[in-house]
Amino acid sequence: MARTLACGTGTTLVILGAWGDLTQRLLMPALFRLHELGLTIGLRIVGYARRDENVDAFRAHIHDALKEFAPDFTAEKWQAFASSLGYVCGELTAADVGKLQPLAAPKMVFYLALPPAQFGPAAQALGEAGFTQPPAGGWRRLMVEKPFGTDLASAEALRAQMHAHWREEQILRLDHFLGKEATQNLMVFRFANRFLEPVWNAQHVAQVQITYAETLGVEQRATYYDHAGALRDMLQNHLMQLFSLAAMEPLSHWDAEVLRDHKVEVLRSVKAITARTLDRHAVRGQYVAGAMGGKRYAAYRDEPGIAADSRTETFAALRLEIDNWRWQGVPFYLRSGKRLASNCSEIAVQFRATPGAVHAENNWLVFRMKPDRAMMLLANAKLPGLELQARQVQLTAPYVSGDEVEFSAYEQLLMDALEGDRTHFLRFDEVECAWRLLAPVLNGWKSGTPDFYAAGSEGPETQNRMLNAGHAWRPIALAGGTR
Numbered sequence: 261m262a263r264t265l266a267c268g269t270g271t272t273l274v275i276l277g278a279w280g281d282l283t284q285r286l287l288m289p290a291l292f293r294l295h296e297l298g299l300t301i302g303l304r305i306v307g308y309a310r311r312d313e314n315v316d317a318f319r320a321h322i323h324d325a326l327k328e329f330a331p332d333f334t335a336e337k338w339q340a341f342a343s344s345l346g347y348v349c350g351e352l353t354a355a356d357v358g359k360l361q362p363l364a365a366p367k368m369v370f371y372l373a374l375p376p377a378q379f380g381p382a383a384q385a386l387g388e389a390g391f392t393q394p395p396a397g398g399w400r401r402l403m404v405e406k407p408f409g410t411d412l413a414s415a416e417a418l419r420a421q422m423h424a425h426w427r428e429e430q431i432l433r434l435d436h437f438l439g440k441e442a443t444q445n446l447m448v449f450r451f452a453n454r455f456l457e458p459v460w461n462a463q464h465v466a467q468v469q470i471t472y473a474e475t476l477g478v479e480q481r482a483t484y485y486d487h488a489g490a491l492r493d494m495l496q497n498h499l500m501q502l503f504s505l506a507a508m509e510p511l512s513h514w515d516a517e518v519l520r521d522h523k524v525e526v527l528r529s530v531k532a533i534t535a536r537t538l539d540r541h542a543v544r545g546q547y548v549a550g551a552m553g554g555k556r557y558a559a560y561r562d563e564p565g566i567a568a569d570s571r572t573e574t575f576a577a578l579r580l581e582i583d584n585w586r587w588q589g590v591p592f593y594l595r596s597g598k599r600l601a602s603n604c605s606e607i608a609v610q611f612r613a614t615p616g617a618v619h620a621e622n623n624w625l626v627f628r629m630k631p632d633r634a635m636m637l638l639a640n641a642k643l644p645g646l647e648l649q650a651r652q653v654q655l656t657a658p659y660v661s662g663d664e665v666e667f668s669a670y671e672q673l674l675m676d677a678l679e680g681d682r683t684h685f686l687r688f689d690e691v692e693c694a695w696r697l698l699a700p701v702l703n704g705w706k707s708g709t710p711d712f713y714a715a716g717s718e719g720p721e722t723q724n725r726m727l728n729a730g731h732a733w734r735p736i737a738l739a740g741g742t743r
């Protein structure tokens with residue numbers, strides 16, 4: 261369906277944490293493009309932060325950020341966009357936040373682009389200042405991005421703090437993977453193709469591998485990352501979402517609640533990991549010095565801001581098993597890591613072997629997000645020659661072609677928020693189920709150390725211990741520039 265104007269006059273987006281990295285690198289470039297495409301005409305954007313500056317200084321700051329991060333930046337487009345920007349400075353108290361009242365509009369979204377410790381106080385301050393109650397015909401929404409807590413207890417505490425003022429339907433929990441075109445394609449491809457459903461089950465699928473590998477290291481995020489680690493940073497949220505979308509039952513109709521019910525059902529059906537089965541279900545790693553593309557990379561423990569004896573995992577892998585009729589006996593392997601051999605992100609479904617006389621490789625259907633966006637079917641065809649022999653061929657469909665218009669995850673999700681579409685946002689029970697599932701892993705990993713792997717490698721050797729006999733991880737390293 262073609263996107264039309266998400267909002268007109270009378271809508272205000274307030275970004276709390278307006279001077280931060282998220283705002284300048286991702287939110288503003290997304291808002292800039294939506295504006296340029298004419299999708300948010302009339303939207304007022306108000307920055308809110310502690311920095312004691314005026315609106316001109318804020319506009320100058322955003323101008324510089326857009327010059328750097330918005331690919332289509334021109335002075336002319338900036339002129340059109342700049343006048344939509346306002347700025348208010350203050351602390352996260354009800355009294356200060358109340359200074360936003362003169363800018364209040366009937367329809368308001370509050371985006372918490374803040375450090376996680378401030379999510380609760382900000383939600384509370386907005387509530388106490390009366391921003392949760394819209395006038396007749398209006399609405400109020402609160403957008404907040406992961407991490408939603410650091411474990412089950414802290415997630416529940418955060419929920420309680422938010423729910424003291426906001427109703428669940430007003431809260432839009434953002435996982436930017438759900439705004440990615442390739443993630444949304446997973447849903448469309450699954451449910452818009454008749455041939456897939458009959459084979460999308462344990463009778464035909466042997467294993468599913470969900471990989472998100474990065475060549476980047478911890479970069480400038482030592483403070484956050486050394487407390488989070490790969491399990492909290494990637495698996496609890498992004499990969500768990502891809503997992504539940506791949507495994508869920510077909511929807512009767514597109515509806516945010518039905519979709520989220522189905523995802524929760526998957527998470528609830530995962531066999532519990534226990535202290536006894538932990539080693540078979542979870543592996544953690546940490547990079548040590550290594551080489552990639554002719555360049556040497558330092559060990560995680562030698563990165564700036566990281567403790568010399570840090571036990572934080574920079575690689576995490578999980579083996580999940582779903583105890584339901586569709587997936588009984590099919591392992592879902594999830595893994596993500598930093599400083600790995602390539603930027604590779606994919607959901608790969610391996611089908612069972614064919615019976616009979618012709619020996620053939622198992623089929624794979626791969627939804628690839630990185631390095632390029634494409635769907636690939638690894639099939640078998642006859643090897644030219646006198647014998648009846650099969651060889652594997654790759655049928656590739658690039659996800660986007662020609663001049664098709666794509667939207668970034670933030671563009672997509674900001675549009676959804678303005679339109680009030682909660683389909684691609686997380687309901688609290690999804691967050692809760694994911695934390696509950698991982699609690700034994702987090703607990704088990706309180707002691708011991710991760711297994712080391714060299715920067716630029718495939719990850720720790722020990723990741724193989726979770727695989728069924730006959731299963732092997734798909735390579736992360738590019739073979740001759742392709743995968």
Ligand code: BG6
Nearest residue numbers: 436437474476493494498605669
């Ligand atoms: C973030 C993680 O949520 O997702 C990062 O905190 C990770 O560690 C990033 O690099 C990956 O997202 P993308 O959009 O770059 O694929």
